[in-house]
Amino acid sequence: MITLIRNEFYKQKREWSFLFLLLLSLLPVLTGGAGAIFNSSTKTLADLFFFMNNQFAMFFPMVLFILVGFLFYQEYKNKTYINWITYGYSKRKLFFTKVSVALIIGVLFAAILLLLFICLIFALKVTGKVSADIPELLTVSVGFLLEAAIIIPVTVCAGAIIINLSRNIIISSVIGVIYGFASCFFIGSEIGFVVPNGFAYRVAMYFSDRTSYYDNPIRATIGGCVISLLIFAILLSVGVILFTHKRKIES
Amino acid sequence: MLQIKNVNLNVSGVALLHNISIELELGKIYGILGPNGAGKTTLFKSMLGLTDYTGEILSESQPVSSQLFGSLIEYPAFYPKLTVAENLWLHARYLKINNPDIKTALEQVNLWEARSKLFSQLSLGMRQRLGIARAFLGNVKYLLLDEPTNGLDPMGIKEIRLLLKERLKSPNHCILVSSHNLTEIAAITDCLIFIKNGRIVKILENNYNEQELEALYETIMTSSKEGLE
Numbered sequence: 001m002i003t004l005i006r007n008e009f010y011k012q013k014r015e016w017s018f019l020f021l022l023l024l025s026l027l028p029v030l031t032g033g034a035g036a037i038f039n040s041s042t043k044t045l046a047d048l049f050f051f052m053n054n055q056f057a058m059f060f061p062m063v064l065f066i067l068v069g070f071l072f073y074q075e076y077k078n079k080t081y082i083n084w085i086t087y088g089y090s091k092r093k094l095f096f097t098k099v100s101v102a103l104i105i106g107v108l109f110a111a112i113l114l115l116l117f118i119c120l121i122f123a124l125k126v127t128g129k130v131s132a133d134i135p136e137l138l139t140v141s142v143g144f145l146l147e148a149a150i151i152i153p154v155t156v157c158a159g160a161i162i163i164n165l166s167r168n169i170i171i172s173s174v175i176g177v178i179y180g181f182a183s184c185f186f187i188g189s190e191i192g193f194v195v196p197n198g199f200a201y202r203v204a205m206y207f208s209d210r211t212s213y214y215d216n217p218i219r220a221t222i223g224g225c226v227i228s229l230l231i232f233a234i235l236l237s238v239g240v241i242l243f244t245h246k247r248k249i250e251s
Numbered sequence: 252m253l254q255i256k257n258v259n260l261n262v263s264g265v266a267l268l269h270n271i272s273i274e275l276e277l278g279k280i281y282g283i284l285g286p287n288g289a290g291k292t293t294l295f296k297s298m299l300g301l302t303d304y305t306g307e308i309l310s311e312s313q314p315v316s317s318q319l320f321g322s323l324i325e326y327p328a329f330y331p332k333l334t335v336a337e338n339l340w341l342h343a344r345y346l347k348i349n350n351p352d353i354k355t356a357l358e359q360v361n362l363w364e365a366r367s368k369l370f371s372q373l374s375l376g377m378r379q380r381l382g383i384a385r386a387f388l389g390n391v392k393y394l395l396l397d398e399p400t401n402g403l404d405p406m407g408i409k410e411i412r413l414l415l416k417e418r419l420k421s422p423n424h425c426i427l428v429s430s431h432n433l434t435e436i437a438a439i440t441d442c443l444i445f446i447k448n449g450r451i452v453k454i455l456e457n458n459y460n461e462q463e464l465e466a467l468y469e470t471i472m473t474s475s476k477e478g479l480e
């Protein structure tokens with residue numbers, strides 16, 4: 001499996017599309033940072049995190065959809081799919097390899113985003129444009145990491161299903177954009193915890209502003225965790241079944 | 252020896268392969284001849300385990316593994332942003348070949364000088380030759396080359412012909428070449444397999460020149476008789 005994962009990374013050599021996806025991932029901090037720098041008023045850390053997190057919750061699922069779509073589409077577009085599946089590895093293993101690589105890159109992107117956010121906060125603190133202390137920054141970081149831990153696996157599995165059904169990166173990207181917007185509709189709802197991305201957003205916000213969490217926190221927390229896990233398991237299973245399904249003729 | 256026994260493949264009620272039975276020996280080059288849609292590529296795909304066929308495909312009486320095959324099916328497919336050498340190196344890693352002899356593989360197909368070129372920068376002829384180099388890399392026994400001269404100019408076709416016949420034919424390999432090009436098939440193969448509507452209709456030793464083969468092909472393909480003679 002390690003060799004297969006290494007091979008996947010090797011294939012990405014000179015693929016500049018990843019840089020574009022990374023820039024897209026960093027947009028929330030870049031725009032938030034620019035706003036804070038050019039705005040004369042002093043902001044709180046909670047304000048900046050709120051701005052960044054709103055955009056992150058919408059953009060990042062799109063990035064993940066395109067990312068996992070790109071990884072699978074590479075085999076379809078280059079027509080290397082036939083070679084790839086005849087090396088003697090099970091299709092299940094090949095599927096998990098692509099998904100693992102998408103997860104690793106997704107985590108890496110989220111970590112870079114968080115680091116950039118932390119750097120931005122420090123820079124703004126030095127210039128007196130934000131009021132924040134380290135414990136507060138650590139607390140929102142924990143919230144952000146929990147959010148990423150929910151969004152990344154669920155979205156990657158959903159994206160893997162779409163690309164393997166459509167074998168078309170345009171369709172996959174369009175559905176990714178719709179998915180990103182659609183999951184935001186549930187953010188404000190009291191029963192929005194049934195949608196993993198909506199739940200993840202509220203979890204992150206809890207660490208910066210506790211009043212923004214659900215009115216019935218126990219039901220939402222337990223329900224959100226269980227449903228997120230369940231949806232992840234279902235999406236992963238559907239993805240594996242779709243990919244490993246024996247076709248009459250592979251093409 | 253590769254044994255194909257009673258291989259059948261039906262898709263949506265249509266028989267794409269019908270009772271294919273044949274034995275293929277090491278050290279020989281076999282030419283698979285047939286019109287478009289006859290089942291040549293489907294037969295190759297079945298050998299690689301890429302179809303849901305019924306029947307048996309055995310190597311030395313054991314179920315065959317796709318790892319025993321080197322193949323160039325339909326199109327020389329590689330990663331365009333990797334170089335020639337990187338593409339072969341990646342292939343070797345998938346096959347778990349330690350210290351692959353990429354230099355020899357590329358020299359055999361006259362691509363060593365182009366090893367640092369990106370795959371996307373290669374001409375079609377170079378791509379086909381790289382596809383053949385890849386097919387031969389590692390411990391493969393059976394080589395499946397589906398239309399290896401497709402789209403090549405006469406010089407490119409000649410290069411592939413010489414490559415197969417003079418450099419790559421060996422007692423350790425069994426090479427199957429499908430083609431529409433009768434000149435090419437007549438020049439390089441030891442044995443001819445005629446396939447029509449998913450059936451093998453004739454198997455012959457290749458003692459023919461191009462003109463004779465053309466006449467024979469026409470006779471066989473226009474004959475209404477189905478099944479092996």
